[in-house]
Amino acid sequence: MNRVSTPPRPAARRLSPTRGQTGLHFRRDIEGLRAVAVIAVVLFHAGMPGLGGGFIGVDVFFVVSGFLITGLLWREAADTGTVRLARFYAARARRLLPAAVTVLVGTCAASVLLLPPLQARSVIGEGIASALYVGNYRLAIQDTDYLATDATPSPLQHYWSLGVEEQFYLLWPALIIATAWVLARVAARTGRSLTGSVAPYAAVLAVLAAVSFAVSVVLTDDSPSWAFFSLPTRAWELAVGGLVALTAGMWRQLPGPSAAVVGWGGLGLIAVTCTQVGSSTPFPGTAALLPVLGTALVIGAGCATPDLGVGRFLSQPTMRSIGRLSYSWYLWHWPTLLLAPVLFGGDIGLAGRLAMVVMSLGLAILTLHLVENPARFAESLKESDKRSLAVGGALTATAVGVCLVLLMIRPVPTGVGVAAAPVAVTAGAQKAPNAVAPQPMSVRDQLMVAVNESTEPRPVPENLTPPLGAVAKPEVFVNGCVLSWRDVQQPDCVSGDVASPTTVALVGDSHAAMWQPALEPIAQKKHWRLQTFSKVLCPLMELPINSPYLGRAFTECEQWRGDVLAQLAQQRPALVVIDMSRRYGADFGFVSYDRAWLDGLTRLVQQLKASGTDVLVLSQVPDPPSTVPTCVSGHMDDATACAPARTDGLNDAGIAAEAAATTVGGGHYFELSDLFCTGERCPVIVGNTLVFRDDNHITTEYATALAPLVAEQVEQALRRG
Template sequence: MERSSSVVTTAASTRPGRHRAAPSRVERRTTRRPEPRAPIRDDRSFRVDIEGLRGIAVLAVVLFHAGLPGIGGGFVGVDVFFVISGFLITGLLWRELDSYGTIRLARFYAARARRLLPAACVVLVATAYGAILLLPPLRLRDVLLDGAASALYVGNYRFAIQGTDYLAADAPPSPFQHYWSLCVEEQFYLLWPAILIAVAWLIRRAARPRTGQHGRTSHRARRTDVRSRCLYTLAAIGLLSFLADLATTTNLPPWAFFSLPTRAWELAIGGAVALTAWRWRELAPAALRALGWAGLALIALACLVLDESTPYPGTAALLPTVGTALVIVSGCGRTMSDAGRILATPALRTTGRLSYSLYLWHWPVLLLAPAALERDLGLSERIIAVAVAVGLAALTMQFVEKPVRYAAALRASPAAGLAVGGVATAIALSTTLVLAVAGPTPVGHGAAAPSVTIAAPAPTQPAAGAAAAPAPNTLVEQLTAQVQAAVAASAGARPVPSNLSPALADAAGDKPAVFTNGCVRSWLDLGQPECGTGVTRSTTTVALVGDSHAAMWQPALELIADRRQWRLETMAKVTCPLMDLPITSPYLGRTYTECERWRADVLARLRAERPKLVVLGMSRRYGGDFGFVSYDRAWQDTLGRLVAELRAAGSAVLVLGPVPDPHSIVPTCLSAHPDNASACAPTRPVAVNDAGIANETTAVSSAGGRYADLTQLFCTAEQCPVIVGNNLVYRDDNHLTVEYARTLTSVIEALADRALAPA
């Protein structure tokens, strides 16, 4: 983020300077660049109120990230920074354009490089080494690639892509994630000067040169015209950006939050204030005072009433951005406003001077401290972590920011300033890439574990000689007992086996093809394509229906379908249980209309196709942010009605109970505890809701369906191990691996047979 409080553009800067006679032919030959008109500056060129405003912005962000109660909207401090940067940079560029007729890009970019890149490089490299020392090995590659993207100032788009990936949506935040806002501003710095130069060039190219008295009038008009066209261009960019923001906040929240096209309007508001500042100077002092108080009130309101559940940016971002613009406008007057006097207090100005380094340091300190202590931090510990970040920020400002920013040799030579920025970027990029490549690959180094094979017992031979299969309930019990024995043998403190399947490094990608071929519908997808597997021409259809927790059983059911000559039709949508519950998507920040439409389409298909068996699966991790809670009364009632409806349509119904909740990203946890897998295994009371399962069993049975309590396939009476035999049970923090789902194929087949058997 741009942190320099540069000269404010005021009415004085619009007054024409003394007209120079046209240069002689000799002057034109010997002068590289026209001598600039001396810019007329405000007598109060340094905006101390903006320095204090930066202090408020960084305090809001830092205290929000520290979890201080009552500041649920502190993230709006970033929006305040955007408006400030738009104001300062546009004002700086306009003064240069007005004085020289162009923008000296090398000098501009060299100043930005000296100001921003050395400190960013120091923090980025320190964070990379901190990650190597403190984070689980399995997280390191992704985290370090986050750092590499941030070093190239494209990290915001990497975070946007990760945020739209359902399977990565619940991943822990990266210690480099705060660099996203710096990426947005660097991209703005890259594009905005070029746009201003292009606007000025087009206007001057179209204008006919004049001389004499009329030439003075023409010059003055062209100068006003350039400013106006720059303002119109900025307004058009801002409007298009705001419309893009509104559209993506509804449908693609991560892109709305992280990308320049959806944040440019905030920078544009600051730029518009800079280009019109000379007009604000003429406002009455009382009006400016009122604007200043109103601006501070809007910023405070945003910090207090917004929170992480607010769809953002969207219209909610108008609160801090308009508020910041009003505060800046109030400081454009001939005397300092009341709000400006508050902002100019020494404490806020000191915080403002420290804001850039503090912003860089606070997030990695808060993210890595829990990893160092191997536990979550309490509020007092988070405040201590912030204090540590303040100390690091002060050292960085004193020994990195100031020496590089104010070095006379670097200020005099744009090439040297750019070289400093290039070296800093190269160091940061090479450090993260080398550490990512050279970092350890997590593998199990315990003794090889036996594989788990679950098979139906041989049929008994009655006296008549005909083979008799066990009764459905008996077969389920026999197969469950085999799995329970393997689970019990795997409980306790054991190292991760060397033959773990899948390997820890491969676990994240160990998912059924239906998750990648469009069968499992993502948030915004509508409809449900044909997704038949098994014997696709069979006249016997089994439907696997639900959210991603239904789809994770597809590998087992596909094997069963092949064996039984069934057509298996998979119908699934992420975070969308089939029950008729009003649903809000916390990922989209709005009513999940796509889920509601998908449910209607799927139910219509099930009524029309009447599959022999419908297997229902769904997560039980839905909380109040979805508009309902797993296992509550509405959940039980709608589940019973759904089963009854499917039974009335002629289908047998099997409802799969929940898998235990491991409460961690299991492969990552195991990579941090390779000698003790039980450190990642939750206790049964923590992982399993026995009362909820009992209520679901009653609701399903009362409606004529069959319920499969799967707890014994995962847990002993005390613990739910995350490795059974040599099988890794979970690929993330809630989905099964393909291997373990296939291991349980015989049990799922027996459960299906029991559901199909006459009552």
């Protein structure tokens, strides 16, 4: 979110038009263009109807940064043959770090006060990454979907763009210096100086832009999070701005009327993108061409007539005032919007969000006058690059240090209640002592008793298993057996008695894989060969499917399940155990439990049965309203506070319809509801065992606790055939 202006040059250092300087005066229209960009982003995040593509304001900022910084660096390289890096980074430190650190520290402190401990610690971790300007890669590694509407983002997630720009500041000067060095060597050999020519620099930027754009297009389809958050896939946007700076001399030759048409056309492209692009649009990819080219046209037209056409609109005092506030407003608006519902105890609605937008604008005004400008224009810092860099380093160290202190202040909580009995079920257990005559209690009854007893209010037990700080994914999720979005080649994931002639196949999306820890010990004990086939958000039924994450038809899912079904038909395992999430909505092309879903399940069971394989379908597990470990960490005095009502967590009618569809196909159905819920509630801690590791997958520990009952069902299915 760079706001570097183009400073006036001393008269004694006049440049010829062929050197493409970005201008001899402050570009007021660019200041107004920043206002357009920040308004688009802020209103998008506030949920303003009709602005589903407002996030492209960040792309506008990238092009502006590329224009200003490239012009600044090229002029110095053209004049001196190099770039004074200390001076460049000192100016960036004075400009960017004071406000960024202020908001970062304030957001982390507010998160400690307002958010559950685990969520607060996650925000602090992101704060450390953001302070070091690598937060964008943290988000990419975590496969974060910036445009997801069903996830709870971090109040520091927007710092990803600052990470991209800081990395750009490391790359660009090196690129300019390297080009200048090569030109100097050529001049030394040929006697022909190209130092003042823009052509070599433009050629380098053009190649960089082409390569970066190609990578962006490929990764937008194959790896959306890396495409969205990384510098290599965003560098072309900055390079486009740089190319406008280097060709400013040509832009200035545009006649006034032509420049006006070009400028208004560019602003129109930005506006169209804001209103027509949405969360389902693959981005950046080719969709980013519109706002990037639109911004380039606005800036280029301003080289010719900065105070006419669209420049006159952008140069209005109101637009310029907002533009001056754009950096601080961008920093403040997102944490304000994210933390306000927590502070006020629920959804604040569109009106409330717009009020928070105004409040963040007030914070931006204060930050501009109390933090940004004092640091940026302090004479003691401006006259010493070393001092500026030292202050910048101290600010970064302070931000990291404060975050580390906050981590100590907000440790992972431990249970405060008395130790609870583990969930342990055994065959032949006796009924309660008050029974007329002691009789064996079924495994299912034992589990139901444990679930029922866990609905009573009580503090989180001190022996909670797993502890909140050690909730981990099962091994099957990290060893490559659960395929991600773009993977199609299922590895040979075999466990249990691998030489056994009896194969049990566990097949489905990630909800199938979460049962692998329950089936693994059974397979070892019963000498079964357990083979796992799993792909995220890809049910095995042959239904046309879209991927909201990829923003297109989920062809990888279609290919994977076709290959898996062919493999199952060839191998003919003794039993196929099927499970899948029941969270599929209309954006996938179907809805869980709808007619297409039920008919697809019946066809799937019939297809597997026809190949000589028995089928066991596992029913839905409850859907908690939020990430369970995080919720529990904020309610250590009441283990039931995060437990959803049965009617909210389960679809009993859908489960019954699914059971009937399975029976029609000739398969067996394992109804799990009573192992998670009573008639009223679905506890998230049973005995001393945490049931869920997130907002829909069960923990390895609870899956293991249910293993005896799963073993019963598998054996019955194998016997019944």
